[in-house]
Amino acid sequence: MAFARRQSHHERFSLLLLDPGEIYFEDFSVFYYPIGYDLEESYERRQRGHLKVCSNSVLFDPQDNAYPILRLLFRDCTCPNKWTAPLMSKVGQEGDVLSITAKQVIEMKEGNVIGPYNFRKVTAEFRFTLNYVSSSDVLPMITQLFRASTLPTAERNMMVQSIVRSRQSRVTFNTTWLDSLYEKIVLETTGDRITPLVCNPGRIMLTNSRLYFQPFNNADPTPVHKVKLSDISRVIKRRYLLQHVGLEMYSSDGFHIYLVFQTEVERNFFCKELLSQKDVSLEDTEQENLTLKWQNGVISNYDYLMYLNSMADRSFNDLTQYPVFPWIIKDYGSETLDLTNPETFRDLSKPIGAMTQSRLEQFQTRYSEMPEPKFLYGSHYSTPGYVLFYLARIAPEYMLCLQNGRFDQSDRLFNHIGETWANCLCGNADVKELIPEFFALPSDFLFNSQNLDFGVRQDRTKVDDVLLPAWAKDGDDFIVKMRQALECDYVSQHIHEWIDLIFGYRQRGEEAVKADNVFYYLTYEGAVDLASIKDPNERASLEVQITEFGQTPKQLFTSPHPARKNVSASEDIDLALRMSAELATELRPSPTLARSVAAKTSAAATSEELTSDETDGAGREAVSGWNRVERLKCIRTEKLHREGITGIALSSDGRSVFTVSQDCTLKVYSVEDQQQLRSINLSAMALSSVAVMPDDKTVVVGSWDNNVYVYSVEYGHTLCTSTAHDDAVSSVCWHNDRLVTSSWDSTVKVWSFAPTQGTRRPAPPELLAELDHDTQVCCVDVNSNTTLAVSGTTDGAINLWDLESEGSLLQQLPLHMDTVNCVKFSPDGQRIISCGADHFMRVLDVSTATELYAKDTKENLKCVAWNGDIILAGSESGSLFVWDLVQGSPLATLQAHKGAVTCLAVSSDGSTVISGGEDRNIALWRS
Numbered sequence: 001m002a003f004a005r006r007q008s009h010h011e012r013f014s015l016l017l018l019d020p021g022e023i024y025f026e027d028f029s030v031f032y033y034p035i036g037y038d039l040e041e042s043y044e045r046r047q048r049g050h051l052k053v054c055s056n057s058v059l060f061d062p063q064d065n066a067y068p069i070l071r072l073l074f075r076d077c078t079c080p081n082k083w084t085a086p087l088m089s090k091v092g093q094e095g096d097v098l099s100i101t102a103k104q105v106i107e108m109k110e111g112n113v114i115g116p117y118n119f120r121k122v123t124a125e126f127r128f129t130l131n132y133v134s135s136s137d138v139l140p141m142i143t144q145l146f147r148a149s150t151l152p153t154a155e156r157n158m159m160v161q162s163i164v165r166s167r168q169s170r171v172t173f174n175t176t177w178l179d180s181l182y183e184k185i186v187l188e189t190t191g192d193r194i195t196p197l198v199c200n201p202g203r204i205m206l207t208n209s210r211l212y213f214q215p216f217n218n219a220d221p222t223p224v225h226k227v228k229l230s231d232i233s234r235v236i237k238r239r240y241l242l243q244h245v246g247l248e249m250y251s252s253d254g255f256h257i258y259l260v261f262q263t264e265v266e267r268n269f270f271c272k273e274l275l276s277q278k279d280v281s282l283e284d285t286e287q288e289n290l291t292l293k294w295q296n297g298v299i300s301n302y303d304y305l306m307y308l309n310s311m312a313d314r315s316f317n318d319l320t321q322y323p324v325f326p327w328i329i330k331d332y333g334s335e336t337l338d339l340t341n342p343e344t345f346r347d348l349s350k351p352i353g354a355m356t357q358s359r360l361e362q363f364q365t366r367y368s369e370m371p372e373p374k375f376l377y378g379s380h381y382s383t384p385g386y387v388l389f390y391l392a393r394i395a396p397e398y399m400l401c402l403q404n405g406r407f408d409q410s411d412r413l414f415n416h417i418g419e420t421w422a423n424c425l426c427g428n429a430d431v432k433e434l435i436p437e438f439f440a441l442p443s444d445f446l447f448n449s450q451n452l453d454f455g456v457r458q459d460r461t462k463v464d465d466v467l468l469p470a471w472a473k474d475g476d477d478f479i480v481k482m483r484q485a486l487e488c489d490y491v492s493q494h495i496h497e498w499i500d501l502i503f504g505y506r507q508r509g510e511e512a513v514k515a516d517n518v519f520y521y522l523t524y525e526g527a528v529d530l531a532s533i534k535d536p537n538e539r540a541s542l543e544v545q546i547t548e549f550g551q552t553p554k555q556l557f558t559s560p561h562p563a564r565k566n567v568s569a570s571e572d573i574d575l576a577l578r579m580s581a582e583l584a585t586e587l588r589p590s591p592t593l594a595r596s597v598a599a600k601t602s603a604a605a606t607s608e609e610l611t612s613d614e615t616d617g618a619g620r621e622a623v624s625g626w627n628r629v630e631r632l633k634c635i636r637t638e639k640l641h642r643e644g645i646t647g648i649a650l651s652s653d654g655r656s657v658f659t660v661s662q663d664c665t666l667k668v669y670s671v672e673d674q675q676q677l678r679s680i681n682l683s684a685m686a687l688s689s690v691a692v693m694p695d696d697k698t699v700v701v702g703s704w705d706n707n708v709y710v711y712s713v714e715y716g717h718t719l720c721t722s723t724a725h726d727d728a729v730s731s732v733c734w735h736n737d738r739l740v741t742s743s744w745d746s747t748v749k750v751w752s753f754a755p756t757q758g759t760r761r762p763a764p765p766e767l768l769a770e771l772d773h774d775t776q777v778c779c780v781d782v783n784s785n786t787t788l789a790v791s792g793t794t795d796g797a798i799n800l801w802d803l804e805s806e807g808s809l810l811q812q813l814p815l816h817m818d819t820v821n822c823v824k825f826s827p828d829g830q831r832i833i834s835c836g837a838d839h840f841m842r843v844l845d846v847s848t849a850t851e852l853y854a855k856d857t858k859e860n861l862k863c864v865a866w867n868g869d870i871i872l873a874g875s876e877s878g879s880l881f882v883w884d885l886v887q888g889s890p891l892a893t894l895q896a897h898k899g900a901v902t903c904l905a906v907s908s909d910g911s912t913v914i915s916g917g918e919d920r921n922i923a924l925w926r927s
Contacts, residue, residue: 012069012109013052013061015198015219016401020547023055023164023201024217028138029131030098032060032070033091035105035124042127043090051098051128053142055160056149058100060128068110068118072126074149076104080142082135083127091127096135098128098142106405114396115453117405154536164201173203173214177224183207187273189266193225194240194258196319197384197401204259206270209279211249213257227251229279235271239313239554241320241546242525247271248315258317263531289888292843292852295564296869296886301486301495302439308503309436312553319384319398321551325434326498327352328485332418337471337481339488349497352424353377353431354516362428364516373521379429380523380550381502386432389414393466394445396452410455416467417478433502439483443475489566496561504557523552562845562852626867626910628927630882630891636924640667640676645916647689650905651696654912657905658699658713659922660687666701668713671912671924678716682709691734693755700739700753702729708741710755710762720764724749731779738786738803739765742777748791750803769807773799779822783829788846790832792820798834798844811849815842821861826868835861835873843885853885865904865913874901874915880925896923 015024027050033042049062060070083099085092105126107118130138141163148159173188187206192199193213202215211232213225231251238246244264250256261267274280294304309323316322330346331337338344347355353376354360363376380386388399392407392414399407407413414420423430437445446466448454454463472478485491500506506515508524521527522545533539641661649658656677657669664686668678685704692699697714708724711717725743732741739753751765775795782789782803788810789801796816802808816836823834831852832844837860843853860876870891871883878897883890899918906913913925 011221012065012112013050013059013219014397015200016397017059017069017071017108018054018401019056020197020401021199022057023160024219025053025055025141025167026217027052027061028133030060030128031094031131032062033127033129035122035126039086039089039091046129051130051138053138053145055145055164058142060126065112066110068107070126071106071108072100072102073104073106074146077102077146077149079146080139082139083125092129095130095132098130098135098138099125100128100142101125108405114400114450116407117400119405152537154540157540158536168201168216171203171216173205173212174224177212177214177226178207179210179226183209186277187270189261189270191262192260194246194260194317196317196395197398199260204270206274206277208277211257211274213259225257227255227257229274229277230281231255232274232280233283235274235280235282236310237267237271238315238318239321239525240318241530241543242528242551243530246313246318248317256317258315289853289855291562291850292885293888295562295845295852297565298887301492301564302436302483305495305499306436308499308556309553311556312503314553319387319402320547321553322382322384322387323436324382324502324553325436325439326495326502327421327424327434328482328491330421331471332421332469335470337469337485339485339490342490345485345490345494348491348494349501349515351377351431351501351515351517352381352433356425359426359428360516367518374518375520376516376518377431378520379431380519380552381431381433382435383432383550384548386550387435389432390435390437391445392454393448393450393452396450407452407454410457410463413454413463414466415457415463417469418467439479439486441476441479443479446475446478492564493566496563499561500557503553503555504561505559507552507555519552520549522546523550525552525554557848557850559850560848562848562850626870629870629872629910629913632880632882632892632894632913632925632927634894634896634923635926636674637921638669638674638676638924639919639921640669641665641920643686644899644918644920645902645922646687647702648903648905648914648916648922649690649692649699650907650912650914651692652694652908653696654907654909656696656713657914657922658690658692659916660690660701661920662686666690666699666711669922678713680711680716682711682718683707685728688728688730689732691732691739693734695755698755700732700734702732702741704728706743708732708739708765710753719761722764724751724765727776730777733781735782735784736786738768738782740780740782740789742780742791744776746773746776746793747771748773748777748780748789748801750789750807769803771799771801771807771809773797778820781824781832783825784827785829788825788829790823790825792816792823792834792836794819796820796836796838798823798832800832800846800849813844813849815844815851816840822864824864824866826866828868831868833864833866833871835864841871841873841883853888855883857881860900862900862902863904865906867910870910872904872906872913874904874917876900878917878919880913880915894925896925897921 030051031046031048034045037045047062047067049060052059057071057073078101080100083097103123105120107120144163148156185207189204191204192201200215202213205212209229211227231253232249233252234250236248238248240246240260245267246260247267248258290307293299305325314321314323327346329344331344367374367376384402388395388402392399424432448464456462468478472481501517505511506517512518528542530539640659641663643662645659645661647660655671659667664681664683666680666682667676669676682701683703683705687701687703689702690699699711701709706723706725708722708729710719712719724741725745727743727745730742730744737754739751742748748771749767750769752768753765756762773793775793777791777793779792787804789803791799796814796818798813798815800810802810816838818837820834820836823832825832830846832846835841839857839859841855841857841861842851845852861873862876863874865872869886871885873881878899878901880894880896882892896915897917897919901915901917903916911927915923
């Protein structure tokens with residue numbers, strides 16, 4: 001909680017001494033005459049200071065810190081007036097005297113000590129001599145605010161806002177604060193700067209070189225905040241009070257500012273103008289691919305959760321939307337912490353409120369008897385109160401602000417880790433989760449280093465430092481072990497279940513009901529449109545509820561979140577604990593996917609694992625070959641065809657290359673002998689695609705004449721010809737006696753086809769299923785156990801099919817804005833890669849339909865090959881691009897052909913690549 005640690009104690013007064021949302025207008029130099037004394041003695045004891053006029057109160061801040069700050073609430077006062085001093089009295093000789101009679105005074109920070117406020121019940125007349133102004137400069141505004149305090153809440157707020165608008169309209173930006181005479185003013189508007197529990201209004205000035213924020217008051221020791229546009233590294237649109245009106249900006253020197261505008265339109269216009277300035281150059285974090293990096297173990301669970309929080313509009317500047325982290329450990333009683341024992345951990349698939357069955361049954365009973373809108377939990381897992389419950393020792397002024405000048409009862413404070421966890425399991429209204437501070441050093445929030453007086457508990461023990469579990473030696477050791485638990489294998493395998501509850505598909509709707517994860521309706525985005533509410537009383541009530549009772553994060557995923565691979569995060573825990581993890585971006589939620597996919601992809605992965613086990617040495621060699629793919633060298637090119645090459649296949653031993661072309665021919669080329677072995681005219685029309693059978697002697701060829709040809713290379717003749725479609729065949733693939741073909745006739749067809757040995761003709765392909773599409777199908781692939789097929793169409797859609805249930809459509813995903821040129825399953829069947837004419841390459845998790853990776857390559861990608869981690873793609877410009885999908889970064893760009901690279905084939909060990917192009921050449925690459 002960096003904002004708490006940055007607080008300065010040089011200035012006693014801050015906006016935290018006011019009510020949340022209270023407006024501070026201005027202050028005046030005065031002398032205060034203490035109450036309880038006669039006039040002469042009061043004069044002798046007078047205190048110099050400043051009278052601060054606010055919307056709900058006036059405060060006197062004495063220069064001498066030994067005296068308390070005094071706050072007089074207008075609701076406790078009678079009408080303020082100008083006081084007339086008796087003859088011969090010294091009081092009033094220096095200037096006009098302002099008199100305010102109050103029945104209560106709130107005393108704060110006496111001796112500059114932070115502690116509960118003293119609410120002193122006393123009816124007295126408080127007198128202040130104005131040093132440099134007359135009463136006519138002060139009294140009208142105070143009188144107006146006093147009158148507002150006598151009105152009902154909504155009318156009072158309207159009157160205060162009228163006063164605010166009137167005053168602010170007369171304030172212009174002080175152009176003397178501009179850093180350069182040559183700055184061009186681009187935009188000037190008003191807005192609020194958001195810091196925890198504080199909303200400070202001011203003027204916003206955007207020039208062609210800097211951004212300025214000038215508060216309307218002098219509460220901030222900095223009269224104007226400024227940042228060079230060239231220093232701005234990130235700009236993030238935020239949601240504030242469930243409205244999309246916030247904008248948070250970070251600079252390279254660590255400065256950041258969170259601004260809120262009146263409307264979403266105004267926010268978006270300002271953001272557009274800001275980003276259009278030539279000095280603004282945002283850092284390219286490629287955060288759209290962090291889900292993939294997390295899944296591959298490149299980033300830690302901690303960093304990924306921070307990233308999701310930021311995407312879901314959680315900010316350290318907004319306590320109503322503070323980043324939320326899960327309880328991980330449930331064992332707080334053992335002497336040692338065993339991170340290999342599943343019993344050490346909480347069930348991450350359940351919300352905190354559903355951990356204890358007996359308590360859950362009580363919630364469910366109440367839920368069943370409740371009228372709409374129903375909710376299980378009346379409290380939330382993240383509220384300003386819960387955040388400050390954990391941070392009271394380093395942010396006491398924030399707790400005092402939130403709780404009307406008082407600390408909570410001693411027994412309800414954050415006293416003991418184990419007791420807090422136990423209360424979250426059993427308390428009737430306690431369902432809170434944790435905050436990031438539990439997983440990152442320093443551990444100062446656990447210690448009462450300021451010697452604050454939190455009182456004494458019922459067992460007569462003084463509330464001091466937080467009591468730690470026996471397995472933690474000290475505060476730092478506690479944080480380190482918490483972080484180790486967060487990053488351990490068990491949590492890595494289950495944290496996606498918690499993500500589903502907080503950020504994902506089980507956050508709302510029917511899935512939330514099934515998961516016992518339903519909160520009060522006003523905590524959800526979209527539940528109410530504050531801008532459309534005209535009744536001021538209703539709006540004020542809703543704003544209070546939204547502010548105080550928590551906000552559910554923005555929903556990021558509408559389908560199950562993918563699980564992490566069985567990898568450990570590649571980070572040093574001790575180092576990572578000291579590093580900041582400020583990650584943010586926007587993520588487009590992926591569509592829902594039928595759950596039957598999970599079983600099919602799991603079966604495919606199991607099949608792939610068994611294959612790998614059987615060929616252990618070859619598997620290691622394949623991994624090694626793919627790891628060297630960025631070092632590919634073109635060792636030979638051959639011009640085989642008269643027209644562009646449309647399809648290419650490589651024999652299992654890597655010795656023979658099979659190519660087809662628009663010149664209607666099938667060619668066979670020997671890699672070893674470096675010569676063409678066969679050239680066959682199969683059709684009078686162009687050939688589109690080729691697949692080689694396991695015997696390396698039989699090939700299946702698709703043609704624009706609607707036919708599929710089966711050709712024996714060994715015996716040099718066509719074994720069978722089948723009319724497969726009503727239009728050109730665009731792609732063919734074969735696995736496990738299943739032939740799958742796609743066509744411009746908007747269909748994919750699945751055939752039973754088992755090649756035979758020798759000269760015996762195989763049985764013609766037998767049609768098993770026809771998969772209808774809305775537009776022409778350009779490409780198709782099947783997973784390794786032929787349970788799923790994926791197709792890409794000219795309208796940019798990716799279609800996933802269940803081949804075990806007569807080809808039912810599992811999902812249609814509009815991932816591309818133009819024709820899909822190529823789709824491929826990963827070897828384990830867990831992911832799909834696609835590339836299209838829209839220049840995008842995308843990777844999709846098959847089980848959940850979550851988009852794991854999206855890259856604008858700035859090129860029309862025509863073909864792709866991959867091993868699940870390394871991607872090799874051919875472009876329209878003739879280049880081969882190599883990407884490391886684990887790191888989400890490019891490895892190499894290789895110039896391959898003079899025209900587009902149209903097709904690729906890679907040997908099983910990954911060391912040999914054959915590319916075909918529009919230039920009619922094939923290129924042989926070796927690493």
